[in-house]
Amino acid sequence: MTKINTGNANREYKDRLFRFVFGAEENKAYLLSLCNAVSGTDYTDVDDIEITTLSDAIYIKMKNDISFLIDSQLNLFEHQSTFNPNMPLRGMEYFAELYGIYITENGLDIYVSSLQKIPTPRYYVFYNGTEKQPDVVKLKLSDAFQVPDDSGEFEWTATMLNINYGHNRKLLEQCQPLYEYAHFIKLVGEYSEAMELKKAIDKAVEKAREWKCIGMFLYQCKSEVSVMLLTEFDEKKHEDNLIKLGEKEGREKERMKNICSMLALSLSPEIIAKACEVSVDYVLNLKKELESKTTS
Numbered sequence: 001m002t003k004i005n006t007g008n009a010n011r012e013y014k015d016r017l018f019r020f021v022f023g024a025e026e027n028k029a030y031l032l033s034l035c036n037a038v039s040g041t042d043y044t045d046v047d048d049i050e051i052t053t054l055s056d057a058i059y060i061k062m063k064n065d066i067s068f069l070i071d072s073q074l075n076l077f078e079h080q081s082t083f084n085p086n087m088p089l090r091g092m093e094y095f096a097e098l099y100g101i102y103i104t105e106n107g108l109d110i111y112v113s114s115l116q117k118i119p120t121p122r123y124y125v126f127y128n129g130t131e132k133q134p135d136v137v138k139l140k141l142s143d144a145f146q147v148p149d150d151s152g153e154f155e156w157t158a159t160m161l162n163i164n165y166g167h168n169r170k171l172l173e174q175c176q177p178l179y180e181y182a183h184f185i186k187l188v189g190e191y192s193e194a195m196e197l198k199k200a201i202d203k204a205v206e207k208a209r210e211w212k213c214i215g216m217f218l219y220q221c222k223s224e225v226s227v228m229l230l231t232e233f234d235e236k237k238h239e240d241n242l243i244k245l246g247e248k249e250g251r252e253k254e255r256m257k258n259i260c261s262m263l264a265l266s267l268s269p270e271i272i273a274k275a276c277e278v279s280v281d282y283v284l285n286l287k288k289e290l291e292s293k294t295t296s
Contacts, residue, residue: 016065017228018079018126020221021181021214023053023066030177030214034077035070037175038124038161043070052098064094074098074119080160081129081232087158088141091123125160128185135168136161176213184208184218188229201226256286263287 022031028046036043050069066077076094078087099118102108108116127133141156142149161168163178165186172179184204191200205222208215218225255276262272269283276283 016079016232017225018181019053019065020224020228021177021217022077023051025051027217031066031068033175033177035068035075037171037178039073039122041071052101054094054097067094067098069119072119073122074102075122076124078123078125078158080125080127083127083129083131083133085139085143087125087160088139088156089144091125091158092141092156095121095123123156123158125158126163127160128162128164128182133160133162180208180211180214183211184215197230198226201229259283259286260290263290 021027022034028049028051031051032043032046032049035041035049048070052067052069052074054064054067064076065079066075068075074095076091076098078091080087084090102118103110103116108118110116125139127137137160139158139160142152142154145154161171163172163182165172165182172182187204187207188197188200191203194200195203202222205219205225209219255278259272259276259278262275263283263286269280269287272278272283273280
């Protein structure tokens with residue numbers, strides 16, 4: 001059983017649960033297990049991990065979830081509850097900052113004639129959003145190029161892993177902390193369908209208490225866990241509402257454009273109203289507004 005350590009549990013409440021569980025110095029055992037699972041390695045010494053996560057206090061606009069060095073490899077683990085195709089570009093920015101720090105701290109001189117060796121990059125995005133996604137998605141920087149380029153000469157790839165409960169079963173089986181994390185998030189979602197979110201989180205925490213790995217850690221830090229999840233769920237709800245609002249505004253603009261086109265063809269307000277599923281008064285008011293702009 002992994003030793004429970006909550007010595008630094010009172011960090012900022014804005015910390016995300018994924019980062020809280022896997023990114024803390026005292027939880028390196030969880031991070032090592034996750035690293036072994038995604039990379040197919042069998043590291044055993046947690047002291048081999050050097051956490052390099054960018055500090056919120058210093059890099060306000062450049063905040064990553066978890067980054068660490070192990071065996072000359074620079075790993076970046078990002079968590080996403082909403083699908084984001086821009087993760088390769090974001091990752092490239094993160095790595096540029098991380099490599100800059102590495103170069104400075106290790107006294108490398110990139111202007112000399114000899115090749116300066118740097119750690120090999122590994123970039124994973126852990127996704128547990130509600131939008132359906134495959135188990136594995138390769139997100140490529142080249143997909144964002146305005147001029148298509150499939151030469152592979154300029155590429156940066158983020159491997160997105162779907163960690164929703166029931167996906168990537170082999171990965172979750174190989175990493176007990178990740179399995180319990182996915183199970184916990186699933187329980188919160190299920191319980192919240194029948195009760196308010198705060199009670200759902202509390203109930204899931206009580207259930208997790210029985211588990212052999214991160215469950216007791218979640219229970220012992222239940223106040224922090226509750227606040228973090230409430231914040232995450234509120235932000236997700238806000239993002240969803242913004243998306244819905246944007247879609248609604250987009251449909252409204254398209255409808256107005258169609259009405260204007262029909263008015264230009266001198267179609268009757270009754271026909272336009274029926275075709276665009278609006279009232280006749282709506283069409284007449286828009287027509288009046290357009291005519292006033294034309295004559296002004």
